[in-house]
Amino acid sequence: MAAFDVIVLGGGIIGAALAEELSRRGQRVAVVEQGRVGAEASSAAAGILAAQVDVSRPGPFFELCQAARRMYPAWVARLERSAGRSVGFHADGILFLVDTPRGEAAMERQARWQRSRGLRVERWSPADARKQEPAVDGRVRCGFFFPTEAQVDNVALMAALALACRRAGVRVLERTVVRGLLIRGGRVRGVKTDRGPLAAPVAVNCLGSWANLGGALPLRLPVEPARGQMLVFQAPKRLLRRAVMSPHAYMVQRRDGRLLVGSTVERVGFQKALTLEGMSGILNGVRSMTSALDGLPFVDAWAGFRPWTPDQQPILGGTRVAGLYVATGHFRHGILLAPVTATVLADLMLQGRSSFPLAPFSPSRFRS
Incomplete structure (x- = not known):
């Protein structure tokens, strides 16, 4: 043994x-x-x-x-040295968009207590959001930018x-x-x-x-599985400058142009499947932020399980x-x-x- x-x-x-x-x-x-x-x-x-x-x-x-x-x-620097390859770690920040007064108030509260702990949160007007992210052309009440957030190619x-x-x-x-x-x-x-x-x-x-x-x-x-569905489109590089999120969906772009959009949270047991309801919900959420995906080629999709706790x-x-x-x-x-x-x-x-x-x-x- x-x-x-x-x-x-x-x-x-x-x-x-x-x-x-x-x-x-x-x-x-x-x-x-x-x-x-x-x-x-x-x-x-x-x-x-x-x-x-x-x-x-x-x-x-x-x-x-x-x-x-x-x-x-x-x-990640240590892992990159050990493996001899990049893992796509970038601290570009996250832009969170809100489109309702209730969502705005909730994010304002979150921004206040995080600022009180010395963390950075910027409030952006719709014009600011569109200037920083030209692809954002949907209905936006305001945006909250978290400049020290990051992403990695998982x-x-x-x-x-x-x-x-x-x-x-x-x-x-x-x-x-x-x-x-x-x-x-x-x-x-x-x-x-x-x-x-x-x-x-x-x-x-x-x-x-x-x-x-x-x-x-x-x-x-x-612990139980929470299914998440994800869609991938091929987009021009730097279509997005950072990860963009809303209460309805999120978008994150890899350096090679692939644009990942998601995601659902579904407690349906171990059913690893893509569904019309899930995919349409993601696309509707993305469409509320931008029309930039309308003509992009669809290249991939998958579902996975996140370990959920009460x-x-x-x-x-x-x-x-x-x-x-x-x-x-x-x-x-x-x-x-x-x-x-x-x-x-x-x-x-x-x-x-x-x-x-x-x-x-x-x-x-x-x-x-």
Whole structure:
């Protein structure tokens, strides 16, 4: 039986980031992934790193997002050096457009408390928004620009991270299905897979939307898939200068011209399908911001699953089973939160405490 110090269950961006971090700290690590590393939510995302726009109130989750944003430039630079390739990280900001008085008031409140914490938020008039983003020609009441927000090509990021894992010595077991845990005396002793058992005193559940593994794990978590649909068009380069969002849709453009537009949030179980309702909702949302897509060629579309939790915040920390840790439920923020999750979980596992308070994200918060 192959033996490791830590076995990471799930090879999405959270599991891969944690495995790479642990291996760099001298641990013998295996990642068990039922498909290909990064092939699910991590590749289906748009790569918008929204540490402010998507957080409507202050609190521990907001602080976790800020910690992640501070880590990101150095983290991606290290991965790029290790992999020898760019991951398309750009801090161009995010423009959030509103078209109703209610939406304007909500964003004004959000801007005020974020400014009070020293963060930058600019209010733009419709004329300002159109000057900065000429493609924006829809109905706009005003815009809120978050200049320090960023984006990354998440597919390129996952490719670089997978390569960095292997170069760091992580044993990556793709197309290997987890069947359960080996537990004796109330402690993790290893992992059962369809290719045989693996020995380790520590296992980490990074399975995302599959966190409950059909009941095969000893701790049930309130995680379920939330389907997101995405469409891609080929556009002239620099049609958009930054990511543009609204309450109805978002648009983010890659440097090669591809324009990603999304997305839906649908709690429909594991139905990975594109639907007319979902796609038309996205297009109607985009059309309310711009007509620039009207003549663009459609090139791709997909659906993926985000790991949703009841409070839409991640589940991080240890469990009642000694040696079993959890890092899942990141919902729409998995790409952003990967470096901070890897750091704080590695701290907790190796030092017995985390550099960031994890109590608000503990699995125990859901106990009735």
